[in-house]
Amino acid sequence: MRRPHFLSVVEGRAANTGEPFPAFAAHKRGNMTKLTAQEIVDLNKEYTFFSWSAQGALKPIPVTHAEGVYFYDANGKRYLDFASQLVNTNVGHQHPKVVKAIQDQAAQLTFASPSAATEPRGLLGKKLAEITPGDLKKTFFTLGGAEANENAIKIARFYTGRNKILARYRSYHGATHGALAMTGDYRRLPAEPAMPGVVHFLDPYCYRCPFGWTKETCHRECIKHVEEVIQYEGPDQIAAIIMEGVTGTNGLIIPPDDYWPRLREICDRYGILLISDEVMSGWGRTGEWFAVDNWNVTPDIITTAKGITSGYVPLGAVIVREKIAKYFDDHVLYAGLTYNGHALACAAALATIEAYEEDKIFENAKTVGKHLGERLEGLKKAHPSVGDVRYIGMFSGIELVKNRETKEPMDYTPLKNFLVENCVYVFGFKNVLFVVPPLTITEEQLDEGLNMIDEGLSELMDKQIV
Ligand SMILES: Cc1ncc(COP(=O)(O)O)c(C=O)c1O
Incomplete structure (x- = not known):
């Protein structure tokens, strides 16, 4: 049984301080935009192209705002950003400085x-x-x-x-x-x-x-x-x-x-x-x-x-x-x-x-990165679908295989879909799932996402082993 996920909480408060976002004070919760979530998606799909994709079946997330290691969609869902969007928001979202x-x-x-x-x-x-x-x-x-x-x-x-x-x-x-x-x-x-x-x-x-x-x-x-x-x-x-x-x-x-x-x-x-x-x-x-x-x-x-x-x-x-x-x-x-x-x-x-x-952000990448490496090694031990884990600082990937002997690659898409459904936003390539959150992430926040990956590996990926 999948346990109830903890990240899709509708939030109006900054994760770190608990203070309400200024934007939330002005707009009612879930009403950050003039358009509905569906209208945003429809307009984007009808009038703009997305990268590297056949366009028809795409389901983009209608992102409205972000803070620290989290971003939010127009339905008020909160996502843990394990991809730093496209491995670029290293400083975290909306850094005040x-x-x-x-x-x-x-x-x-x-x-x-x-x-x-x-x-x-x-x-x-x-x-x-x-x-x-x-x-x-x-x-x-x-x-x-x-x-x-x-x-x-x-x-x-x-x-x-x-x-x-x-x-x-x-x-x-x-x-x-x-x-x-x-x-x-x-x-x-x-x-x-x-x-x-x-x-x-x-x-x-x-x-x-x-x-x-x-x-x-x-x-x-x-x-x-x-x-x-x-x-x-x-x-x-x-x-x-x-x-x-x-x-x-x-x-x-x-x-x-x-x-x-x-x-x-x-x-x-x-x-x-x-x-x-x-x-x-x-x-x-x-x-x-x-x-x-x-x-x-x-x-x-x-x-x-x-x-x-x-x-x-x-x-x-x-x-x-x-x-x-x-x-x-x-x-x-x-x-x-x-x-x-x-x-x-x-x-x-x-x-x-x-x-x-x-903010000594690179130091954080190193110390929390050490914890990340240990956790990834743990996932490799626990899951036969993990062939290899590679990490340096806060730059890491989990290589999925159908068989550890033959190293036949296993497509990461089902795991990605599971994680996004459970509000952990990830980036990947073929059979490699990346863990590349903002460098400001805490150990606790990192564990939230890694626990979900652990669960997804057990529920979906280990079952595909041949
Ligand atoms: C290593 C590397 N070089 C170049 C690029 C291209 O950068 P941009 O998308 O800003 O043109 C990327 C983008 O992901 C990249 O990862």
Whole structure:
């Protein structure tokens, strides 16, 4: 028997303080919008497209407001956000400092031409130089992650005078044509031929080692393989290697500890630029500013978005090392966007970063992340449908299998549906369920969601074992 769920309580109070939301004082509970829940859904479906889906059968949640680790729908249902929306609301929902900074900046100057100098843009550029590793120094601002990657490869091509880009198969770099060409997963195929010059290589995916090794027998064929691909493709034709700091969407793949450092050496040997895509893995998700900080590596370029503003205002960034920045002192940077350096977005980013530091949010990601790891190991022990669990900081995934011997993947959709019905909002990919809540989550809140996952695994997934 399913126990009564505890999260779908109609709430009008802040989870932490118990104070009524100001918005609830103005609007009666469940009446946050002029339209009904059904009207909101119908309008959205009739007049707007949703991502990566055949549109007909979609059932979007009509979201009205949010606070901390929870968000609410137009029926007054409260959801625990175990996905940080799209792995971006790292600071939690509606952080007062960030909301206030946006309000203040909006009152003063929302936008100035990308050719103008503004205070938030300059201060944010300086801050990024301080928090990124090594001599990463100068930033080109974009609107999001895909645009950041598009501009990073242009910069790499201009700087090196070379054309080819190496990327991994199990990767996602964005939905614009160039970013999709670098993306390795199934979403690239319908867009091909997207952008010439991209070559893919295999991943350091230890649970399903593409070279057939186990952790005990491994001798880093995955690293040797990269060098072999470089030799075949012509080292002097390769501008850059792009990799996610820790692979996100494609299954939460954490590389062995020497992987990033040894790829750094290989890139140096051949004059190839190393790009770390930190769109998802940055901003404390792994407990550090950027995932590469876990291995003390300085990439030549970091691309990022998402957690830079926690999604409050769209913003992306391409941050380059000093030598690359200097090159463009007397070479034209053939890149431009109307919203390069958007004042409102830069102010939101500055406030988000301040909140990360002042509230010690990454420390929380590390300490609560330790508890998360222990709980995930417990789920693996208890449930035969869990083949592997992977976690670093507050970045974690549960890989579902029908059989632990054959590792046949088990689709995560039934578990996702169960969790959403029970008001735990999750994100996943094929047979991997992610646990990626806001970094501000408490152990208690984390346990609420993990207990529901535990229940869903018993009720639905373990029964599919073959
Ligand atoms: C690693 C990575 N790179 C790039 C992107 C694309 O970012 P955006 O959707 O902001 O264009 C994403 C989005 O999820 C991502 O996870």
